[in-house]
Each structure stands twice: as structure tokens, then as C-alpha cells.
Amino acid sequence: MSKYIFVTGGVLSGLGKGVTVASIGRILKARGLRVATMKLDPYLNVDPGTMSPYQHGEVFVTEDGAETDLDLGHYERFVDENTSKLSNVTSGQIYNYVLNQERRGDYLGGTIQVIPHVTNEIKRRIGLLARTNNPDVVLVEIGGTVGDIEGLPFLEAIRQMRKDVGRRNTLYVHVTWLPYLAASKELKTKPTQHSVRELRGIGIQPDVIALRSDHPVDEDVLAKVALFCDVEQEAVIPLVTADTIYAVPLSLEKAGLGDWLVQQLQLTVTRDPQAGLADWERFVQEIRRPKPSLRIGLVGKYVELEDAYLSVKEALLHAGLAIGYDVHIEWISSEDLEKGRNLELLETVDGIVVPGGFGYRGIEGKIVAARYAREHQVPYLGLCLGMQVMCIELARAVFNSDEPNSTEFDLSTEYPIIDLMPDQRDIADMGGTMRLGIYPCQLKPGTRAAEAYAAMGFGHVIQERHRHRFEFNNHYRADMEAHGMVFSGLSPDGRLVEIAELADHPFMVGSQFHPEFKSRPNRPHPLFLGLVKAARRYAENHRTPEHQPVDGQEEAAAARGDAFSPAS
Template sequence: MKYIFVTGGVVSSLGKGVATASLGALLSARGHRVTAVKIDPYINIDAGTMRPYEHGEVFVTSSGAETDLDLGNYERFLNTDIPRGANITTGQVYQEVIRKERAGEYLAQTVQVIPHVTDEIKRRIHAAGQAAGADIVLVEVGGTVGDMESTPFLEAIRQVRFDLGAEHTLYVHLTLVPYLDQSQEFKTKPTQHSVAALRGAGITPDVLLVRSAQPLPESIKRKVAMFTSVLPEQVFTSYDVGHVYQLPLALEEQGLSALVERRLCLDERAPDLTAWRHAEVVMRAPAREVTVAMVGKYVDMTAAYLSVIEALTHAGVACDARIRIRWVNAEAIDETNLRAHFRGVDAALVPGGFGARGVEGKVLAARHARESGLPYLGICLGLQVAVIDYARHVAGISGAVSAEFSPGAPARVIDLMPEQLDVAGLGGTMRLGDWPMRLAAGTRLAALYAVPDGGTVVERHRHRYEVNPAFVPALQAAGLIISGVTPGMDGRGAGLVEGIEIPGHPYFVALQAHPEFRSRLQAPSPPFLGLIRAALERQGLE
């Protein structure tokens, strides 16, 4: 296997994850088998218990790992599933080293950062590549060069070149060249200091990816090259583009992936960038436009809904439409302003979430979509609030609530899943990852997934609560269609509601799963695609 290590400097949030994913997309488009690994230097075992305002979205892999949101970028750009071990944290590494020490695996040794911690880091990197069956492993080191937390990881990736040789390893450093409007000049000093800090860790970058607001002039590229001792042809600009899906094309035009092939002694191949070129055309000049009201409580931190945003984008590209999102704060919705929040939108979406804050606003949003005929997609909690609304206002179940918010209420139409009753602790204990969903013949969901006669499909999950089976007969008697259920699986929640829809409505679909996690540019999620098509039909454009 070949290893490409991506580090970052100067400041955080430069787009290291998107740059890593873009390089992976280009190599994958050339027919190489590529996977990606994200190193997060925090002590948490995984991202599952972090709040969105601090860490953004928690992405869930097919195997049920709760990971950094960059894993979602990897999957979307590489069009492949990333294995569980591809998100490496300090917590995981030290937990395993301490376990081995207690088990006597280091007997008679003094356990130290070098070699024991660095060996464990390298073992995990190699294992992730092997699990994916990859030819090329992209490894993104989180944080910024110079951070204390990153030191063991930088040492570990330094050692990989010593272990494998230069023909099997490549170091890519993402840095920043700011442009000062006042003096009207690019400033290269931050990049010079960043590369010097990286060299202080024993790593000399092979490639510089320079973040800037616009493509760098050749004179500035030569200056960067001279003061960092990186050849000018190995300095590339990761400049601002209209959308992240345009970045692979921008890097391809500069010859980045061809250089990587040469440096790693790979077969040089022509890329198939059809999907990316089509996306660029649609994003630059779409034939139409759709406005979707996104009802959530993290509207000031939209990265909390990154996969949902991207799934809408995928559906928009497939429909030749620009997607505009109107962020609606669920806590601000009440009976007096309900219609104003949704005036002028073509569809509504309630994504997943946890906690009681804003829930009643989400229930009102689902009710408004149901009563007004506004196309609606509910995801996880978005299904649950739709069921609560339907139970209260159609099925006549007074006081219908979720046990998550009112544990002792009698009308708990949403309750803990059977498998969750004896669960202790929070980290990694929900229903997670890919689970099957059996669709009923003749339903809208079955048509969306191209199994009109019914069948079983797979979607990813992240939840503890489900529709209470005791209330399903009453909901069905009131007209709610249960279009998807969990098939029999050794008694673990067989028959639990996975999907609902409302007959006669232009588009009212909700899933307990998170279909956004499986959506790709090349294969948009069926429920999201259905929502955008229904929105266009509402406009009379489909």
C-alpha cells in the first residue's frame, strides 16, 4: 500500500478534510483503490458524545462507528464505504496501549510514547488500509502543526517513511497564504513558519497545498517554493471555489493527481470525472431552483447537518436544480408565526436530533406540512415528531409525546427500543450503522427505492427511540401508512416502524433511519431525490 499523509498549518478550518477527499476522488477516478483515515487528537474515544456546536455533525459508518464529519466527506467523494477503524483518536490509542500493559503484553518493558504509542498509531493506520483492501491510504492528521496533542501522530507518520521508503509515502501540507487588501499583497510568511514547524517534527513536505482566496500568481508560488524548499511544480493552490464539489476539478487542472502518481510510482491513468463535471455545470448554471425549509435547533452551526445538506445537493444536481436552504429555528416556531416561517418555500425537512429543546416547534412544522400539502421529509426525530402530530391531531390520542421528553407520560407514542432497555452508558450504545428496512409493496417508499412490489433495503441508523408498537394499530386505523419496518432479526425489535407516509399527500415521507449518510453525488438518496422532485412538481416544473 501507498500512504499519503495530509497535515495542516497556520490556522484550523482551512478545509483539510475536503482537500484530502478531493485528492482521493481524483485518484479513485483514475481507477486506484483508495481509502481515507482521519486522525483526531482528542482524548474522546469517538465523536458520539460531543455536542454539535463543538464538533459539528457526527457521521455514522456502515459498521456503526460514530466518527468525525470528515469521514462523511471521504465517503461522498470516494463513493465508497469507509471501514470502522478509519477514525483514530488519542483516546482509542491510549486505551489500547493501557489495555496491553495491564494484560502483560509489554511485560518487563517501560511503556513509552516511543515506541509503544507510535507503534499503535501505525498499526491502526495499516489496519484501516487492509480492511478497505486499498492500494492508497490517505491519512489526514487533525489539528494544526505545532499543537501539543498532535505530536505523537506526527512522529508516527514520520516513522512510516523510515519503515517503508519514499516511493511508498507522500507528505502533503495544507497551509495558508492570506491576501491583505490594505497593502494588496499575498503574505507568505505564515506558510514559511508552518513548514518550518513541520520540519521541526522531522517531516519535510513533498507537496504544498496553499489555501487562498484566489489562484496564486506564479511569482508567489515561486516565492513559496524558494522559502520552503519545495519544488515550484509541487506547490498547488487550493483556492476558494463556488462549492466543494468543484475542488477536485480545480486540483486536477493543476496536475496534482498526476504528480502523486509519479511520486508514488503508480500506473499513470486518465481520470473519469464525468460526475464532477456534470455537478460543476449544474451548480454554475442550474435550470431551476428549489427552496427547502430546514427545521432544526443548530441553525447557527450548519455543520451539524452537513450530510443532510450534501444529500440535498446530490438530489439537486440530479434534478438540474440549485437548492437553497431556509434555516428555521425550531425554538422560534409557534402557532402565531407558523405560516410565516414556511411562506415561499417549496418543501420542508426536519432532520435528526436529540433533546427536548425545539421539539414542539418541529411538531408544528410537521403539522403544517401535513395540512398544507407542503412536501415533507422527516429523518429520525423528523419521523417521530410527524408521528406525534398525527397521533394528536388525526388519531385522537390525547397527550401523545415521546418518552425521551416525558418518560412517565401514558401516551408515549415514541418509546425506547426493546434492545435499549438494559443499556448502560452513552458512548456507542445506540442502534448504529446499516440496518435492513422491509418496504411494503405499493407504497411511495417502495417506489422511491425501486422495489415497487416490496423488498428489503439498507439504511444507516443512529437512535434509541422508535414508534411504540402499542400505538401502531390506532395510527394505522386513522390512515397513517407504515411503509417500512425492521424485518425479523433474532427478536431485536422485529416489526418496529422504519418508514411512514400519508396517503393522498403530494409528498409526506419520514424514516427512522438517516438516509443522508448513504447519499452520494453519483447515487443520490432516494427519499431526498423524491423530496426535490415533489418540490419541482409543486412549482409545476417537473
């Protein structure tokens, strides 16, 4: 039987429950345990797919095409196990399912209630993940904060889980915030006490309390929380704000949480955790080691909220570390560029990334960035929409016209370079129309894309995750090829353009898919690695000596083992 760890949050939102769940998964996996992760989101949207990034941050896409919460990206990057549509459940999904059952008559005329019908469906979804993945431990994060009305059905469901599967098979972790009063120079535990009391009023007694703080937490504070919240002191874990989120698993391990969880849940360990975390510790040390830096301009329309591009940011970090560089991201508003503002920022970067997005706002600014990269030979990586604007920009040069566009932005354009596929034209439901999830791509030998994948040990057929509706219009393939565009990745039937690049450019590559979702700390994605290598060459030729690599840097990185094998 799988064991269950439920993680709740108190005092305030944004504490980092997702990183905490991911970190617990990492320290358990380091012990040889099989781990599955899941997030329960109380909002009524079916999924975040149609939500503004300003509301929800990045939409993370799983292998099977689910549009999910960004915390699933943390789970995958830390635990290195793929999540699925079973890993993110919303109130919208639950109520939709229950109401559809009622309309079909499945309840035989019974009165439908939150308890037991809604809570039973929540528990069924949790159990379905356990039965499908057969893990040793299922880690379940409950979104929101204890006290939120919309979260009550989820809290009641996980309360019942202890009765359903047994006390020895369930464990509750509560993450709270310790505010610091500057006047008295002390951390205050009262909000944590109130949060735990709220949780206990629902019927859940936490087994572990993780105390988030921006200041060191001393033993007196730990003892006070243990006393007033009725938790063993060794299960009160300080979580002081770290210089990198990747250090959190090491903090939890140092605090003894891994061994405590194994003991409480009676888990069978098959690996020494010190050995299991050795690569992770080297990775964190590499993050902290002083290094030369590369400046990468990320051109988007949601740059005020960095979480909108969370996986892109992490993928750049992974790729930079693999070659011994820090990546400094210059957040550039595409709306500013299209209004002629901050154009000088493009002159300061060693590479440009244009990520995905929807809607016309800021598109002309992204085209400005693509034109600058093409004309000035600046390394460029376009992701989904970033590939499309790269194609539109070249088409405008080819046809000497501002007309080339996507029909997403201009239905009457004379040159629909990007367009809907014929079988999509009559679809109106925004929530279910896109190409989502994993699709195969056939690489063209000898191209920069093929070289980037080959350097990481991939063959000529790759599998990548998609989230888009519009495609490159094949009517313009010949014209674009005649002017230097190479379609270096196609669907196996040759019908869909998956990767485009410029032949006469050091590195100008765009992918219709989202490579950022598959980047891992010890396995940077080939296209991001290709970008930062090209950016390093650009920096060496165009920037100051501070960008020059340290002698022997790459050889030392390669010698560190698997975690840094892409250093060449």
C-alpha cells in the same frame, strides 16, 4: 504494498483538509487506482458520538456503525467508497487501547510511554486499514494544526512511517493559508514558511504544499514558497476558494497534482484521468448552470451551524441537481417555531426536512413544522427524530391531546408513541447504546417509499444506516394505521418500524434511519429525490413562474448520462 499520502494542516484550522483529501482521492480513483481514506483526530473523546454538534458538527455514521468525523462524509461522497470504523482514529481510542493493554499486563511490567507505545498503536491502526482494504493508496488526514500539542504523537507516528515503509511509499501534503493584506494588496507567505519550519522541526519535510487562498495565487508566490520551503515548484499547488467544493478535484487536476503524485509514488495507472473525471466535470457544470430553484425548509435546533446538517445539505443538493433544480435551504430554528416566532417561514417553502437530533430542546418546534406540513399538504421528509416527531404530531391529532410524546422527552407521558425497546431499558452508557450502522428494511409495495426506491432501481429489501436509541411503540400501530398512517418499511421480522408515511398526503415520509449518509453526487438518495420531486409539484401549483421548469430540461439532464439518470 500500499502507498501512503499524509495530509497535515498549518497556519489555522478549518482550511478544508478533509475536502483536499477527498479531492486527491477522487483524482487518483479517476486513474483506476484503489483508494482508502482515514482521519486521525487528536481529541481525547473516544468518538464524536456524545459531542455537541456545536463542538464538532455532524456525526457521520459508517456502514459498520462507527460514529465518526464529518470529513468521512466528504471522503465517501467524493471517492464513492464506503469508509468503516477503521477510517477514523482518535487519541481517546489510542490511549484507551494502550492503557487497557497495560492493565492486562500485556507489556510485562515495562514503562508505558508515548514513544514507542502510543505511536506504535497509531501506526498499527494505519496499517490495519491498508491490510483490510488492500488499496493502492491510503490517504490519511491528521486533524488539527501543526503546532497543536495534542497532535504531536500523530505527527511523530507518520514521521516514522517513512522509515518503516520506505521513502518511495510515503508522501506528505501540507495545506496552509495565504493571508491577504488589503493595504498592500498582496498575499503573504510568511505564515506558510513558519508552518513548514514547525513541521520540519518535527522531522517531516512536506513534498507538496497546497496554498489555500481567497485570492488568485500568481507564479511569483508559488516560486517564493517553493524556494523558502524547499519544495519543487510544480508541487506547490494553489487552492483558491471555489464556488463549490465539488470543483476542488478539477482544480487539483488542472494544477497537475494527479500526474505528479503518480510519478513520485510510482503508481500504475489503468485509466485515462480525463475520462475518469468526465462525469465529475459534467456534475460541476450542472451545479454552475443557471436553474430554477426550490425552497426547502430545514427545521433544526443547530441551524446556526450548517455543518451540523452537512450530509442533509449535500443530499438535497444532489437530489435537486438530478431534476435540474437548485435547492435553496431555508434554515429554520425549531426553537423559534416552538416560541411562536418565524412561523411565516413555513409558508414560503416548497418542502420541509426535519433532521435527526437528541434532547428535548426545540422538539415542540419540530412538531409545529410536522403539523404545518400535514395540514397544508407541504412535502415533508423526516429523518430519524424527524420521523418520530411526525408520528407524535399525528398521534396528538388522533387522541385529541397534547400528551402523546417520546419517553426520551417525557418519561411519564400517557401516550408513549416513541419509546425504548424492552431490551434497552436498563442501559445507561450513552456512548454505546444505540442502533448504529447498516440494517435491512422490507418495503411495503405500492407505498410512496417503495415507489421512490423502485425509481432508482432498488428492490423491496434495502440496507440503510441508523443512529438512534428510541423506536416507534408498536402498541400504537393499529390506532395510527386507522387514521391514515402507513408503515411502509419494517425490519424483516416486522418488529421495528423503519419508514412511516401518510396515505392521504402528496409526500409525507419519515425514516427511522439516516438516508443522507448514502447520498452521492451521481446517485441521489431515493427519499431525497422523492422529496424534491414532490416539492417541484408543490411549487408548480403554489408558487410564482420562476419555479416552473425550463422546457426540455429533464430530457437534457437524462441525456447527459449516468450522472443524471434520476432526472425523470
